[in-house]
Amino acid sequence: MHASLNECPALVLNADFRPLSYFPLSLWSWQDSVKAVFLDRVTVLAEYDRYIHSPSREFRLPSVISLKEYVPPAKRPAFTxxxxxxxxxxxxxxxxxxxxxxxxxxxxxxxxxxxxxxxxxxxxxxxxxxxxxxxxxxxxxxKMFPRVKPHLPTVWQLQENGRGFPPNFLHQSWGDYLYWDTELDPV
Missing domain, CATH: 1.10.30.50 (DNA Binding (I), subunit A)
Structure with a gap:
């Protein structure tokens, strides 16, 4: 039995093939990723074993897409x-x-x-x-002192910190595009 379409998000990579965000992981719904494919805004790098149908076509759902135009990261992280x-x-x-x-x-x-x-x-x-x-x-x-002095982080620091917290679900097709700070199992 197949997962619902809502359980088939696409991992979104920038034009340099890095995720737009690690935490939260940059994911688009299947609808947004299909729309981006039809508008020729992304390149499909991997697909699910799921097909969707229109009256005239059948194609596989994208599981990894990359933007065709590079989106520069924010210069300063949002204060949230x-x-x-x-x-x-x-x-x-x-x-x-x-x-x-x-x-x-x-x-x-x-x-x-x-x-x-x-x-x-x-x-x-x-x-x-x-x-x-x-x-x-x-x-x-x-008599309570911070372990680390509060500071303005860079966007890169937040991304690196986010890599230390992989989400609960990672589709196998995403493995070549994500690098987590976790120990690898020996083969």
Whole structure:
């Protein structure tokens, strides 16, 4: 039995054959990838063993596509909660433990009530327990110091950090285009 079409996304590569994004992985729905093929905006590099039909044609669903025109990466990463977590590798910067994104908060190193701003250089990833323990205090008062000083990451750093967290599903056809920071099984 075949997977539903919605379980057949296409891995999207830039014109240099690198993923547009590792985390989240750059994927397009089967509808978007088919549309891009018909508009001649992408090159199909690999296909699923699934066919779709129109009244006059039958063709395989793309599983890996590359853009025909290079899209330059953003010069500066977006300042989002998720990107702060990604910069800090989902580790609480106080206790050092790794958490799932939904278990994390972000902390103002210098609290807003003490003049701290919501910037890359003052926000870090914290677990709920550590954030509650630090409270509205400065690090030296709380005796809680960040493991790594908060900083503005580069887009490249976020991409590299994202490579350390492969998604739950990777289609076999994507293997030649993705490189994860995981140990390989010996053959």
């Amino acid at each position: 909660r998720f990107n702060v977590f990604l910069r800090d590798r989902f580790d609480c910067q106080y206790c050092g433990h790794r958490f799932h994104p939904e278990e994390l908060t972000f902390d103002h190193v210098v609290p807003r009530s003490k003049g701290g701003q919501t910037t890359w250089e003052n926000i870090l990833t914290a677990c709920s327990d550590c954030n509650l323990r630090k409270g509205n205090r400065l690090p030296h008062v709380a």
